[in-house]
Amino acid sequence: MAPSTITRILLKDYVTSGYPKLSDFNIETAPAPTKDQLKVNQVLIQPLYFSVDPYQRGRLSGVKDSYVESYKKGEPITNFLVAKVLASTSKDIKEGDLVTDHDGKFETMYITDAKHVNKVTVSDGMEIRDFVGVLSMPSYTAYYGTFVIGKPKAGETILVSSASGAVGQMVLQLAKAQGLNVIGVAGSDEKLEYVKQLGADTVFNYKTCGNLTEAIRKAAPNGVDIFYDNVGGELLDAALANLNDYARVIICGAISQYNIKSADEIYGIKNMTNVLVRKAKVEGFIILDLFDSPHYPEFVEKVSKLYKEGKIKYKTDEIDGISNAPQAILNLFEGKNFGKTIVKA
Amino acid sequence: MAPSTITRILLKDYVTSGYPKLSDFNIETAPAPTKDQLKVNQVLIQPLYFSVDPYQRGRLSGVKDSYVESYKKGEPITNFLVAKVLASTSKDIKEGDLVTDHDGKFETMYITDAKHVNKVTVSDGMEIRDFVGVLSMPSYTAYYGTFVIGKPKAGETILVSSASGAVGQMVLQLAKAQGLNVIGVAGSDEKLEYVKQLGADTVFNYKTCGNLTEAIRKAAPNGVDIFYDNVGGELLDAALANLNDYARVIICGAISQYNIKSADEIYGIKNMTNVLVRKAKVEGFIILDLFDSPHYPEFVEKVSKLYKEGKIKYKTDEIDGISNAPQAILNLFEGKNFGKTIVKA
Secondary structure (H helix, E strand, O other), X not given: OOOOEEEEEEEOOOOOOOOOOHHHEEEEXXXXXXXXXXXXXXXXXXXXXXXXXXXXXXXXXXXXXXOOOOOOOOOEOEEEEEEEEEEEOOOOOOOOOEEEEEEEEOEOOEEEEHHHEEEEOOOOOOOHHHHHOOOOHHHHHHHHHHHHHOOOOOOOEEEEOOOOOHHHHHHHHHHHHOOOEEEEEEOOHHHHHHHHHOOOOEEEEOOOOOOHHHHHHHXXXXXXXXXXXXXXXXXXXXXXXXXXXXXXXEEOOOHXXXXXXXXXXXXXXXXXXXXXXXXXXXXXXXXXXXXXXXXXXXXXXXXXXXXXXXOOOOOEEEEEOHHHHHHHHHHHHOOOOOOEEEEEO | OOOOEEEEEEEOOOOOOOOOOHHXXXXXXXXXXXXXXOOOOEEEEEEEEEEEOOOHHHHOOOOOOOOOOOOOOOOEOEEEEEXXXXXXXXXXXXXXXXXXXEEEEOEOOEEEEHHHEEEEOOOOOOOHXXXXXXXXXXXXXXXXXXXXXXXXXXXXXXXXXXXXXXXXXXXXXXXXHOOOEEEEEEOOHHHHHHHHHOOOOXXXXXXXXXXXXHHHHHHOOOOEEEEEEOOOHHHHHHHHOOEEEEEEEEEOOOHHHOOOOOHHHOOOEOOOHHHHHOOOEEEEOOHHHOOOOOHHHHHHHHHHHHHHOOOOOOOEEEEEOHHHHHHHHHHHHOOOOOOEEEEEO
């Protein structure tokens, strides 16, 4: 029998500076939704595992001009999750199916439109929790940028910024599995060591390397075919100076430019003309828009295969119970996690 | 019978500053090539019409770091031309065929590899000279950028810089024929008047409009879906600030950044992060690389049709005789031409 109440995590106060605190969240009990509340083409779902990701920090802030919508005060926080279908009025999804919701609610049960979820199946050798682990949003971000925009060819050189991050480490492993020469950039020796362990051919520390354009030239003497950029600004500029003909630049993030207060502080890109000279392509994308793409099931299939073959390594840090989700978010910012954080409902 | 001598135009001296002079060229008579000199997969061709274009100025300079190769001192100048095939050892091209050569020699007869030329046919209502007129390289540049990179949809807004130039005026007419809202930018009222006559919906003078970002916002209150850029620098930056979601930015030229002496003078692009926020695509291309693309015959077909339907207006200024080619080049820089310059061999 379905439970008569649910637990949910609400945002109590916007996090305007510093790390989030437990008191910024409300853990609330509420009446459970029932299947007779379903309208046409809706599903009643029970989340099994929630993904917790660093980009949620931006969504706790209440800032409106970001490219990702802020959470709203007094409403449930949301993120990528995997859930079991309890009831459905959609012809494509039935009771017992498994779905992912790329922007699902931190609630133990909720109703949503069928078009907001993706039906998935657990392939042999994989587990349900992998959908918020190795198959989670940062991995899809890495896959989409690397394959759909980057169109990598064996033997090409890819440069990856924030190479030790959730997206970067997947980019470098996917690129390596594809036969590319991989250059990883990160900001500490510890991170670079990890990046090397994951298979990067060459690494450098952007904080200590001196002139960035020269550092890239040294790391990629034959030039850069693909730049997977998570940081923007000066590193992007230096990468543009090192592009090969027909290079692809994937703009996935611009973290160096996010917390800038005045227009004067914005870094001015000087090597834009190289996009012409090198006949290059620079493309931005935001993964939240791309879950209705055929590339999502393609990603699930291909990355599952690579993972089972041992070509991709992935660590997770599992926390039990939705009530511990606020603490899981805090741990992420205090550096207490090791590997991808997931919360079991 | 084939003539025993040919006439050709050689570059005598690099043009390092100011306009070219007649004395920078040599008009030479040389022995004619013969068909028994043909190697495998070559053609002996007789140019009928030569295209003369402003970008040739850069090729006269001897500068090596440009994206287009400089002409070499003592060698024939080259450009787009249409020619008759006199003899061929290629199975795809036969005597009497018509071909275009996107980088053909200013000679009355020459041998080249068959892969360097494109076989073309004159469709009903068109003339041979149209291949260096309305169907010439600047038009293909406009077509390729607008359609292949821009993927325009009726109702979208396109912003075109250097809108009165050979490329810009074709972009705006192609976009207008496709049902787009067209905004033309140019640097004089006379040019803007011409741009309006060709069908631009809105125009502004970048020299007198004040703040460029505001000027674009006013001209495109619903945002820019496609920016066809011929100038780079500040106007590109202002356009990036006005992009709509999924906008396409076509980097065709960066004339504002070409004659810069020191790195300090290079304009720094501040709105690069908008490529991420707007999920935009910025792509550079160089048309000289794109004549073996299936888009070239597609361009010839589509633009011929639009021209015959009267949807594209095109003016040419025809000069007779290859010996007058140097003067035709001079006229172009002294502003004596009106319309596209072509030279009849």
